[in-house]
Amino acid sequence: MNTSHFRSIFQFLTVAALAILLAGALSLSPALAQDSTDILVWGLGYASNYDELLVERFNEAHDDVNIVFEDVLTGEISENNQKLRVAMQNEAGPDVLGGLDVGANLRALVATGQVRDLTEFYRESGLIERIPDNLLSQVTIEGRIYAIPQNLESVGIFYNKDAFAELELETPATFEEYIDVLEAVKDAGHYGYTMGLAGGWPSALMASMFMYSSAGSEYIDVLSGTQPWPDCDNCLDGLDAFQGMVANGYANPDPLGIDYDQSLDLFYQGQSIMVLNGPWFINDANLAEPDFEIGFFYLPAVNPATDIKTLGGIGGSIIIAEYAPVDAAFKVVEWLTSEEIAVQALRDIAVLPAFSIDVPEDIPPLYYQIASETAANVDKIGFWPVTYLAPKVFGDMNQIVQGMIGGMLTPEEFLDEMQATHSAYLAES
Amino acid sequence: MAQALSSPGQRRPGPRFRLDPMPYLFILPAVLIYVVFNLGPVVASFFFSFFKWDLLSPTTEFTGFDHYTFILNDDRFWNALGHNFIFLGLAVVIPVSMGLFLAVFIYEIRRGRVVFRAALFLPAIFSGVVIAYVWKWIYHSFAGVLNAVLEAVGLGAFTQLWLGDPNLALYSTFVAYTWASFGYSMVIFLAGLQDISTDIFDAARVDGANFWQKLFYITIPCLYDVFTFVITLRIFTAMGVFGVIYILTGGGPFYASDVIDIYVFRMIGNFEMGWATAAATVNAVIVVILSTGFIKYREWRSWSS
Numbered sequence: 001m002n003t004s005h006f007r008s009i010f011q012f013l014t015v016a017a018l019a020i021l022l023a024g025a026l027s028l029s030p031a032l033a034q035d036s037t038d039i040l041v042w043g044l045g046y047a048s049n050y051d052e053l054l055v056e057r058f059n060e061a062h063d064d065v066n067i068v069f070e071d072v073l074t075g076e077i078s079e080n081n082q083k084l085r086v087a088m089q090n091e092a093g094p095d096v097l098g099g100l101d102v103g104a105n106l107r108a109l110v111a112t113g114q115v116r117d118l119t120e121f122y123r124e125s126g127l128i129e130r131i132p133d134n135l136l137s138q139v140t141i142e143g144r145i146y147a148i149p150q151n152l153e154s155v156g157i158f159y160n161k162d163a164f165a166e167l168e169l170e171t172p173a174t175f176e177e178y179i180d181v182l183e184a185v186k187d188a189g190h191y192g193y194t195m196g197l198a199g200g201w202p203s204a205l206m207a208s209m210f211m212y213s214s215a216g217s218e219y220i221d222v223l224s225g226t227q228p229w230p231d232c233d234n235c236l237d238g239l240d241a242f243q244g245m246v247a248n249g250y251a252n253p254d255p256l257g258i259d260y261d262q263s264l265d266l267f268y269q270g271q272s273i274m275v276l277n278g279p280w281f282i283n284d285a286n287l288a289e290p291d292f293e294i295g296f297f298y299l300p301a302v303n304p305a306t307d308i309k310t311l312g313g314i315g316g317s318i319i320i321a322e323y324a325p326v327d328a329a330f331k332v333v334e335w336l337t338s339e340e341i342a343v344q345a346l347r348d349i350a351v352l353p354a355f356s357i358d359v360p361e362d363i364p365p366l367y368y369q370i371a372s373e374t375a376a377n378v379d380k381i382g383f384w385p386v387t388y389l390a391p392k393v394f395g396d397m398n399q400i401v402q403g404m405i406g407g408m409l410t411p412e413e414f415l416d417e418m419q420a421t422h423s424a425y426l427a428e429s
Numbered sequence: 430m431a432q433a434l435s436s437p438g439q440r441r442p443g444p445r446f447r448l449d450p451m452p453y454l455f456i457l458p459a460v461l462i463y464v465v466f467n468l469g470p471v472v473a474s475f476f477f478s479f480f481k482w483d484l485l486s487p488t489t490e491f492t493g494f495d496h497y498t499f500i501l502n503d504d505r506f507w508n509a510l511g512h513n514f515i516f517l518g519l520a521v522v523i524p525v526s527m528g529l530f531l532a533v534f535i536y537e538i539r540r541g542r543v544v545f546r547a548a549l550f551l552p553a554i555f556s557g558v559v560i561a562y563v564w565k566w567i568y569h570s571f572a573g574v575l576n577a578v579l580e581a582v583g584l585g586a587f588t589q590l591w592l593g594d595p596n597l598a599l600y601s602t603f604v605a606y607t608w609a610s611f612g613y614s615m616v617i618f619l620a621g622l623q624d625i626s627t628d629i630f631d632a633a634r635v636d637g638a639n640f641w642q643k644l645f646y647i648t649i650p651c652l653y654d655v656f657t658f659v660i661t662l663r664i665f666t667a668m669g670v671f672g673v674i675y676i677l678t679g680g681g682p683f684y685a686s687d688v689i690d691i692y693v694f695r696m697i698g699n700f701e702m703g704w705a706t707a708a709a710t711v712n713a714v715i716v717v718i719l720s721t722g723f724i725k726y727r728e729w730r731s732w733s734s
Contacts, residue, residue: 257593403683
């Protein structure tokens with residue numbers, strides 16, 4: 001090999017090294033110029049298409065923080081929680097996450113030190129003044145606050161306004177009036193109470209609504225395990241009333257054989273006139289485009305003396321991972337909890353924030369009614385059963401409610417069965 | 430002087446074992462995939478059944494046989510296992526018989542064999558989720574095809590709450606399972622039928638044997654090993670049935686169609702990995718005992734006859 005060969009090789013290596021250096025510098029330059037911090041987000045607590053829209057808006061408005069959105073969440077809460085736990089344990093999960101369910105899952109994440117303590121952030125940002133105490137208590141563990149309640153939901157009855165007008169019905173103010181409405185709807189050949197329990201969760205939701213409606217905060221004592229289920233005499237009135245929806249022929253046939261979506265089809269098709277549901281139903285109904293107007297009222301209390309108006313609570317909460325870059329993550333959360341974004345979400349997709357806002361009047365009347373009534377009754381909301389119960393007990397509750405609605409259990413046996421399930425779980429865990 | 434064939438310390442000539450690495454290299458990827466994705470999780474599952482772990486905690490707590498004690502004392506576990514056995518009992522009879530009869534039918538017909546084979550095998554290639562959703566609408570009590578057809582043909586008295594009646598729910602899910610699974614049995618039987626010498630059937634025909642005689646005295650005995658395989662396959666799928674039941678009934682109403690895998694799924698949803706893996710291990714042991722026992726019995730019967 002002569003010197004010219006060495007020269008050629010040297011020239012080639014020099015050019016290659018310069019090319020690599022140039023490419024590296026070019027790829028690094030935007031990051032160097034912007035000096036932005038990436039924040040990994042799996043979801044901001046809304047539907048994924050709305051999350052993506054928000055991410056786009058945030059990134060357009062901020063140069064120093066960049067949200068990287070990974071759409072890994074599905075509609076299955078338990079599956080999402082499994083992904084979250086595995087990823088967070090390996091510090092590969094999201095830096096900021098919206099829409100996390102409070103209750104057992106948040107407690108587990110806090111217990112293992114995966115979630116940042118937000119108590120100081122609350123004080124410094126003034127957020128603590130904007131969130132009602134009963135909602136704050138749901139994200140407070142041993143005096144420290146670990147999550148931000150994001151949206152507030154309450155359950156009520158959505159009804160077919162056109163059918164009500166046709167049957168000359170008024171929205172009921174008492175439970176007796178509600179039964180009269182159901183009778184009139186039944187006489188007209190429609191179903192008054194839409195029930196699709198095959199999917200599971202609506203069973204516990206509906207039974208809880210009726211138990212809150214008759215037992216009020218006594219039902220909270222039962223859920224939190226401070227009072228045995230069979231001792232809740234007032235719960236029985238609610239369970240009787242719930243069972244009566246089927247026994248008296250107010251509900252659609254085969255409530256145990258059809259699922260939530262199939263039951264909603266009955267409502268959209270006009271066969272069923274009323275449906276007990278949460279505010280997420282508004283988006284479903286908008287997509288289904290029924291050819292009638294939808295109204296809303298709270299289920300009148302079975303027991304007028306009850307101290308709980310309705311079932312509901314925090315629809316999702318925001319957390320920051322312990323390993324997240326703090327300042328950048330706080331910036332995302334501050335933006336997400338700003339009045340501007342919250343009002344926009346209410347206007348766009350009917351999601352009411354858990355922190356106080358002035359509900360704008362120029363939104364669709366149904367949105368306005370639900371948002372203002374939910375905000376007005378925030379201290380009279382009985383929280384979701386899953387806020388108190390372990391997911392396994394909640395899952396069993398769905399089956400046990402099916403047993404009662406199917407006539408396999410009396411309301412008394414339902415309470416006994418729940419007690420056995422609840423106490424067996426507590427004893428074993 | 431006869432030359433010594435070998436002297437001390439010298440290797441004797443003759444056939445020697447030579448390890449050719451190539452075949453092992455070829456099967457290595459498959460073995461690795463099997464170990465990582467099949468064997469590994471099974472071993473890990475067995476291991477975790479002795480620990481309390483919630484997928485999140487960096488530490489676990491050794492619990493010994495506590496999870497097994499809890500599972501074996503839980504009425505809902507036995508209820509679910511009982512349903513698996515009902516499923517199994519039906520699965521080794523109905524989809525297997527259907528598969529056999531349809532295979533014989535396709536084997537016997539002269540025209541349209543390919544069309545029938547494709548049409549009958551079609552349900553088996555659909556995703557279980559799709560099949561379950563299709564059946565969900567077929568079974569819909571007042572908007573479903575099944576009740577509508579019964580009404581239309583004057584059999585309105587037979588309309589049922591197929592998924593909402595606790596006495597029917599399990600059997601309704603079994604029909605959907607059968608629809609999805611008989612095609613596999615049929616294809617396997619069909620392959621077995623093609624291995625039987627046509628001379629035997631020709632001789633039987635000459636002797637005047639009818640269809641049933643050929644079926645019971647030639648076809649079924651000649652498909653002895655195929656039956657063993659098909660039934661073993663049914664044991665696996667019936668004891669591990671999940672998707673169809675989960676989508677159709679979620680194990681309800683009131684646990685009326687609950688099976689072990691749904692029971693396990695409920696535990697996993699609660700992050701009770703110890704309980705879930707203990708239940709899964711018990712189910713796996715039952716499947717191993719049933720399938721191995723069945724195969725050994727068939728081998729013994731084959732050998733003794």
